[in-house]
Amino acid sequence: MAAVKSGAPAEGSLLAIIGDEDTVTGFLLAGVGNVDLRKKTNFLIVNEKTAVKKIEDTFKEYTNRDDIAIVLINQFIADMIRHLIANYAKPVPAILEIPSKEHPYDPSKDSILTRVKIMFGGD
């Protein structure tokens, strides 16, 4: 909790996106995208040519950047790096799994929702 907003710029934090081309396009259109002076972006377009390693690295980078508060990731991409997401425990940045165009939302796969379900059942 103590890590919230330490060193983040005053005008607010960013959302980061890891997704397929269409999803990323949509969110960039909404004005989420950011390119800083060193040409570092806050979005990654994943297509069939993107290596899983690259996704993993980007995910780690985004979750460790202190100017990012929320990481959006397409669910089917989250499945590729499920091990990282399942072990991710920090509250900030928050990881959100979002559906993509071709992959409708499947609540049973969502890491958070699974935990929610367990609690409902287990309590």
Add this chain to the structure above:
Amino acid sequence: MSQNRYVVVPTVTVLAVMKARLVGAVKGHALLKKKADALTVRFRQILKKIVDTKQSMGKTMRESAFALTEAKYAAGEFRHTVFDSVETAQVRVVAQTDNVAGVKIPKFEHIMTGGEGKMGLTGLGKGGQQVQQCRKAFLKSVELLVDLASLQTAFLTLDEAIKTTNRRVNALDNVVRPRLENTISYIKGELDELEREEFFRLKKVQAKKKRDGAIQDAERHAKGVSTTENGAPADMSGTPEDSDIVF
């Protein structure tokens, strides 16, 4: 049982201290229990909301994706234009903290800065309206997702907080309190033991004194005559009376 207590010198002072600590522990337990309950209530609310929001997110995202399709249909391939028009983010999130029973929960809110930027003219020649609609649809999604992120973060933070609080409650209930109680009963036992010892010791002393007195009396009887002769001084020492003073 003898292990499950604090190592203390069994004295009345320590007993008082221990009793005070026990009272503190019981009170602390009650308070923490209340906190845990408050957190759990909030937690349950959030759980419900998360499930609801996640389901509605599926729908909103589907609408957004479809808006993108409409935009593509009308404007042709415009995605690369969008990628190349990215400069600085107009939609950002600010994190505020919400306080639930002493637990700080980060809460996100989205803010819009600046105008439409370069995107405003995308699809000027054809399909611009659809592009703008798509933009709006995705903005709606962003709003929802930011809310969801707040909920999710709250969920994780509360989860953690509830776990620690419950741990503390249980620790007080199952470790600290029995241990204090044990210590108290130990001290009480020790004190009683000491008392009994003292009593016994005094009894012994008394018995010895009685015995000594009896011997002296016997000696006095034995020297009965001499006593009358020079008993007065002996009587004057008044030893038997002395022992009477003690008891």
Add this chain to the structure above:
Amino acid sequence: MYGLESLWFNIKDGYVDAVVRGHRSGLLTSPDYNNLCQCETLEDIKLNLTATDYGPYLANEPSPLHTTTIVDRCTEKLVDDWNKMRTNADEPLGQFLDYCTYGHMIDNVVLIVTGTLHERDVHELLDKCHPLGMFDSIATLAVASNMRELYRLVLVDTPLAPYFSESLSAEDLDEMNIEIMRNTLYKAYLDDFAAFCNKLGGTTAEVMRSLLSFEADRRALNITLNSIGTELTRDDRRKLYSNFGLLYPHGHHELAGAEDFDQIRNAMEKCPPYQALFNKLGYGESQMLDKVLYEEEVRRLTDTFEQQFHYGVFYSYMRLREQEIRNLMWISECVAQDQKTRIMDGIVFLF
């Protein structure tokens, strides 16, 4: 001139004309679309398309299919047809065919230019280019580091050079919003294309005048509609309108001043052909406008096939195929996203 056309046309252009009219019968018809609309998955769509001209292009696509794959393959079919016709075309038909593709070329140049300015990978950019708008030196566009250099080194050798030099000054190239640049170029292109068609004369000029003025008017309408509420000034707007079409020049004047949809509507309704179109719309329904315009365009395009001995059919064929590909994209997106209730909203029936 009219009578003579039929004498000379088939000598040079008869073969290609026959080919394009043959291709026309390969376009999907309403029964085809009805079948496609019944599909449950993308696989079904593929199966349905195997019976059409697209069959060979989709036959070897592995599952799972994506909508982009379907669209790409269908575009490939158009490109193949087009290139074949281009190879067999004599002058001036060849030049006419080239003119048809300049629109895509403008898009490609703009794409590469913006991509280069953002230091993107050239090959990645080339992948995204529309295949109909490719030209030999396109890859070299990326060598230029600023716009002036770009013009001096590369663009002068392309057919687009005059459009750049006529309508853009050096500082424009550096500062102009990319969308405005794209539309300025497009305006220059449409003007040039119209002039070229007039030079060809005969039925071609007549047919193409109708098509191009519709295109020009539609662009004017769209630009106005899309620039409401943006920083684009009246004068900027006016500069983007083409110098012909039914709205030129009085309609443009009114459009430039229009601030909302109803004002645009008033300006447009002064032209009888457009009044008929707007009558189909209720007040305030700007969403349906695109569909109505697409339908009108398709109607005009199909009409060109009724006429003999002119080049307009080639242009029509290209536009119709493109509309068909848009339809297919719409259908497959609807199917893929499970939005079948909307499926009819996006299809423009060709025949």
